[in-house]
Amino acid sequence: MTIGILGAGAMGQLFGARLQLAGNDVVFIDASATTIEALNRHGISLTTDGQAEHAPARAGTAQDFAEPLELVVVFTKGFHSAAAIESIRHLIDERSMGLTLQNGLGNAEILAKEFGAERTWIGITDFPADLERPGFLSTSSGGKVRLGPLTGGLERETDDLAARLNTARLNATSDPAIHQAIWEKIAFNAALNTLSAVTGQTVGEIGSSPEARRIVDRVLDETTAVARTKGVTLQRDRVESALENAFTRHKDHKTSMLQDREAGRRTEIDYIGGAVVRLGQEAGVPTPVLWTLSKLVLSAVS
CATH class of the missing domain: 3.40.50.720 (NAD(P)-binding Rossmann-like Domain)
Known part of the structure; x- marks a missing residue:
């Protein structure tokens, strides 16, 4: 082939x-x-x-x-x-x-x-x-x-x-259920990549911070609500399990979005957190946490 x-x-x-x-x-x-x-x-x-x-x-x-x-x-x-x-x-x-x-x-x-x-x-x-x-x-x-x-x-x-x-x-x-799987990966990346790019924290540092975990929960809430408007029901427990696995097994890892920010490269925020925000606006679903995180990432590399 x-x-x-x-x-x-x-x-x-x-x-x-x-x-x-x-x-x-x-x-x-x-x-x-x-x-x-x-x-x-x-x-x-x-x-x-x-x-x-x-x-x-x-x-x-x-x-x-x-x-x-x-x-x-x-x-x-x-x-x-x-x-x-x-x-x-x-x-x-x-x-x-x-x-x-x-x-x-x-x-x-x-x-x-x-x-x-x-x-x-x-x-x-x-x-x-x-x-x-x-x-x-x-x-x-x-x-x-x-x-x-x-x-x-x-x-x-x-x-x-x-x-x-x-x-x-x-x-x-x-x-x-590939559309569901893609949205679950979006939720994972919107929570972890976006927050790491804003805070500069490794995966493990986010996992060990109660304040960061509360933000992660809010991002999952918002992404789940937007996905529902597209006819997709997220299995939130699977996303949370994947996050816990990352917090423990990849605790020293810097996410790709954080690496891009540190190198001064353009990030994919518009296609991850920013995309969820845009779809939420179209459907009338508020996404204030993701909106703020996305704007902070954009401002950091502009």
């Missing part, structure tokens, strides 16, 4: 390397000249639970490739989605499938404009990926992927897509 990885950061390199090692023809599409040069020069060295393997890599900008892609897996930041998808328009034909494993809300609708809603899949993953430098990363074997179609039906096609990912040891399952 000819597969395009759109966004060759840590997650893109992890998935692309695994898919290449499974016998697929993978191309890495990115805007970074440094990343492109590194991947073309030495491929990807991937260490999983201490076991090293090497995958050859073919990387470039979208204009460096001409052959149609059967599957495009998207990992770009949300604020790059529209431009990134537009850049590969010449690589998409009537057989192409798009799969977004990005954080945040709104990415799937961007994919659907180019691939068609019936050729667009959505999903979440919890695979860890630590990128030392382009082409050198490590992960563990405990991650998984949950995916489903943007629209209803397509059970066979979704099962086939999951099977393709599983040949690459990506532990994928078809999830009929």
Whole structure:
């Protein structure tokens, strides 16, 4: 299968390397000249639970490739989605499938404009990926992927897509409640990433602070209420369980949004907490805590 990885950061390199090692023809599409040069020069060295393997890599900008892609897996930041998808328009034909494993809300609708809603899949993953430098990363074997179609039906096609990912040891399952799963991840990230970016605290520091935990509870209240207006009922106990696991197992971790803030990079707040706020405004659901946190994140990096 000819597969395009759109966004060759840590997650893109992890998935692309695994898919290449499974016998697929993978191309890495990115805007970074440094990343492109590194991947073309030495491929990807991937260490999983201490076991090293090497995958050859073919990387470039979208204009460096001409052959149609059967599957495009998207990992770009949300604020790059529209431009990134537009850049590969010449690589998409009537057989192409798009799969977004990005954080945040709104990415799937961007994919659907180019691939068609019936050729667009959505999903979440919890695979860890630590990128030392382009082409050198490590992960563990405990991650998984949950995916489903943007629209209803397509059970066979979704099962086939999951099977393709599983040949690459990506532990994928078809999830009929994928929209619920995505909203639960939104709730998790809106609570943890946003608060960490505002306070500068690690995951464990947030978990050990009664005041921070009260804010987390309010964020979950607001996100749950907004999700309900979209026809999605969050399993709040699952979100709370995931947060507790993060508080104890990843207590020294700095969230990606905090890392972006500290590096002066643009964050994805508009696609996580900010997206919940916008949907709440449209539905008449107040989100004062998330509104405040989102504005504080934006002001910190503006």
